[in-house]
Amino acid sequence: MLSTQIGKRAHKRQGIIVSNFAQVLSPPQSDLVQQTLKDPYIFDFLTLEEPFHERELETHLVRDVQKFLLELGQGFAFVGRQYRLDVGDEDFYIDLLFYHLRLRAFVVIDLKKGKFKPEYAGKLNFYCNVINDHLKHPTDQPTIGLILCQERNRLLAEYSFAGIDKPIGIATYQLTRALPKEIRSALPTVEELEAELSERLRRKMPPKRASRRKPKGGKTQ
Secondary structure, X not given: OHHHHHHOOHHHOEOOOEEOHHHHOOOOHHHXXXXXXXXXXXXXXXXXXXXXOXXXXXXXXXXXXXXXXXXXXXXXXXXXXXXXEEEOOEEEEEEEEEEEOOOOEEEEEEEOOOEOOOHHHHHHHHHHHHHHHHOOOOOOOOOEEEEEEOEOOHHHHHHHHOOOOOXXXXXXXXXXXXXXXXXXXXXXXXXXXXXXXXXXXXXXXXOOOOOOOOOOOOXXX
């Protein structure tokens, strides 16, 4: 686990998540939560390709939950997928629900494709309120909400979190790991690879044989 996290440079991704933890949680819990979560999350163990749907991402993450937990970090315990909440005779479903053993708190993860939108924060705040009322034990810390999306604007996120009294953070995810610049510059481009592949296939193809036509009389020329 340690070698995996070093290879993925987890130490450079921790503690930089955009959140309101410092405003709504008391220290040292706010510092602990901030350092536990990271940005971005690297899901390079998935085989998803664009275009894909949020439910497909969720399905693939749960299918390979061991690697997913490894990327989330130590202490996460998987509670459920599409976790059902019954509120006011209506059903709501949380994408992914975890419990963190060290933080002593539930963690609600809302998966989103594309850019972050302000309305995501209100929805996650609702989920955290319900979990606090229905699942949270009196000795537990407040439920934490985490939005995972592909792109986010820091200023937009900060305005969206203003006035929300539940601990919520937003992080991005990547399906492939970014290569260092020095390695990236030494590798061929996609166009170069395609050209090389086409040339190799052309060389391996047998030469075209002249077609043999039959004359009207039936004999082959």
